[in-house]
Amino acid sequence: EPEVTQTPSHQVTQMGQEVILRCVPISNHLYFYWYRQILGQKVEFLVSFYNNEISEKSEIFDDQFSVERPDGSNFTLKIRSTKLEDSAMYFCASSEDGALSGANVLTFGAGSRLTVL
Amino acid sequence: GESVGLHLPTLSVQEGDNSIINCAYSNSASDYFIWYKQESGKGPQFIIDIRSNMDKRQGQRVTVLLNKTVKHLSLQIAATQPGDSAVYFCAEAPYDKVIFGPGTSLSVIP
Numbered sequence: 001e002p003e004v005t006q007t008p009s010h011q012v013t014q015m016g017q018e019v020i021l022r023c024v025p026i027s028n029h030l031y032f033y034w035y036r037q038i039l040g041q042k043v044e045f046l047v048s049f050y051n052n053e054i055s056e057k058s059e060i061f062d063d064q065f066s067v068e069r070p071d072g073s074n075f076t077l078k079i080r081s082t083k084l085e086d087s088a089m090y091f092c093a094s095s096e097d098g099a100l101s102g103a104n105v106l107t108f109g110a111g112s113r114l115t116v117l
Numbered sequence: 118g119e120s121v122g123l124h125l126p127t128l129s130v131q132e133g134d135n136s137i138i139n140c141a142y143s144n145s146a147s148d149y150f151i152w153y154k155q156e157s158g159k160g161p162q163f164i165i166d167i168r169s170n171m172d173k174r175q176g177q178r179v180t181v182l183l184n185k186t187v188k189h190l191s192l193q194i195a196a197t198q199p200g201d202s203a204v205y206f207c208a209e210a211p212y213d214k215v216i217f218g219p220g221t222s223l224s225v226i227p
Contacts, residue, residue: 004160033214040125043153043161043206043217056214091160105151106215108160 002026004109006092012115013082021077021112023092032075033093033106034067036060043091049075082116089113125204125222136194138221140207143188147209152181152192153217155204161217164192164205199225 005024013019025032034046047057049067066078075094079086090113093106130136142150148169153161167174167181167190174181180193190207202225207218 035217042219043155045214045216048214093160105149105166105210106161106163108162110158110160 002107004092004094004107006090006109006112008112009110010113010115012117015084015116016081019079019082019086019114021079021090021092021114023075023077023094023109024073025075025092025094026096026107027073029094029096029107031055031095031097032067032069033095034077035091035093035108036088037091037111038088046077046090079114082114084116087114087116125220127222127224129224129226130197131226132199133196136192136197136201136223138192138194138205138207138223140190140192140218140221141188142190142207142209142218144209144211144216145188147211149210150181150183150190151208151210151215152179152190153206153208154201155206155220157203161206194223197223197225199227201225 004026007022032049035043036046037043045058047061047067048055064080068076089111091111092109095105151166152164154164155161165176165179165181167183169185172183178195182191194201202223204220204222206220208215
């Protein structure tokens with residue numbers, strides 16, 4: 001079964017450092033998403049991406065965050081200068097169609113755990 | 118060390134019993150709803166969805182009920198099994214994104 005893969009599975013970084021989280025969405029999917037989950041809390045929407053541009057972003061996704069699809073397979077989330085409160089699990093997701101299209105909409109990766117010290 | 122997050126509502130059920138997990142959503146514009154299951158250390162996994170023009174949808178051992186009048190969703194799991202132990206999130210899709218609810222932790226007692 002096709003899956004979304006994320007790397008690294010766990011990254012530890014110092015406050016103020018830049019971090020890049022990588023995702024390989026399912027190959028025929030066109031919509032890409034990043035979510036984050038602070039320990040024990042709900043899954044929060046960060047950003048959606050379609051046709052090489054951001055289609056929607058949340059208040060969390062401030063100027064410190066950026067996304068990119070540098071080639072035909074990878075989808076990355078960059079945090080320019082990490083803060084302690086950026087510590088969370090970051091999930092990438094992809095879908096064949098947009099969020100309103102139908103069943104099995106979002107397929108999530110296993111997540112990248114970011115720890116900021 | 119890491120701080121402790123918010124305490125999730127917890128539902129404990131005996132193996133073989135039926136489980137009902139409830140969820141209130143907030144956005145009247147939402148016309149598509151999804152239930153996700155998250156096992157420890159994994160990403161959310163799709164279980165079942167429902168559109169706003171329906172009030173009930175059944176899958177394998179799972180049923181989702183939608184009450185738009187009171188903006189309420191429920192997930193029913195029949196004959197709950199130990200493998201059903203996980204955190205369950207309802208999600209709504211207003212516009213072109215999926216917004217998750219706070220989650221309920223289901224614990225199955227063998």
